[in-house]
Amino acid sequence: MKPASAKSAPLSSATLQILLALAGGNLHGYGIIKEVTRNSDGHYRLGPGTLYDNLKKLMDAGLVADAATFSSSKRKQLSSKEDDRRFYTLTKDGKNALAAEVDRLQSVVREAKLRLQEARTGKA
């Protein structure tokens, strides 16, 4: 998966959820899972296999990268278990891909609303 194609092609729901979770800040794998569950009100459950499979693809495409450093305040919030974990961050390409996907979804919603409105006025 290349960044250019990721910008044009619609993202899968798992990919979109991961990018959305990372848009809020750097997270480790379990943090992403919890964030995705929270964002979707528990409707979307991401398993570790799906998560890391997608993360690998996103890292290969340059949309997500390893987060090397944290602020001291962030590090204090982490438990000793979490401290050892690998954290991920959204790259510039990743932010662009997410923005492009949001724009695409907005146009889909706009079109859907228009068609529903037409259907309603057609019935009336």
Added chain:
Amino acid sequence: MNSMGARLAYRLLLRLHPASFQHEFGADMLWIFDEEQQQGSTVYLFFDGVRSLVRQRCRPQKDPGQLSIASGTIITSPGIGMFRLFQGGLLCLAIFLSLGQILRHPNPFSPSIKWSNRMSCYTITLQAPSHAEVVLNPLP
């Protein structure tokens, strides 16, 4: 299945993943399994693990891994699997068999060196299995 058994089964499932994936994410996946196990159900994690295994195994690997031989020991990168080693073994066997065949027979080429007056240069002729001529630069 008790928690230890479930953990062992999940570890086995992870072991079936390609080595590179396992090396990169295995520890974190097991950690997530442990955390989720404390929360409750882990059945979906097994389904997810099997799905991930199928995806990883079906996807062609871009990185074939690195193989280096140092001091008679074969060192493989985490990306190289048993299949690649088997392929490498077959290739080595084919090379050694070919070398053996070549060394068993006398030199198939019979070179002859002649001085050509017309072109004022040496001509090396290799006969059999196919005719080939190498023309050297004229001697000073």
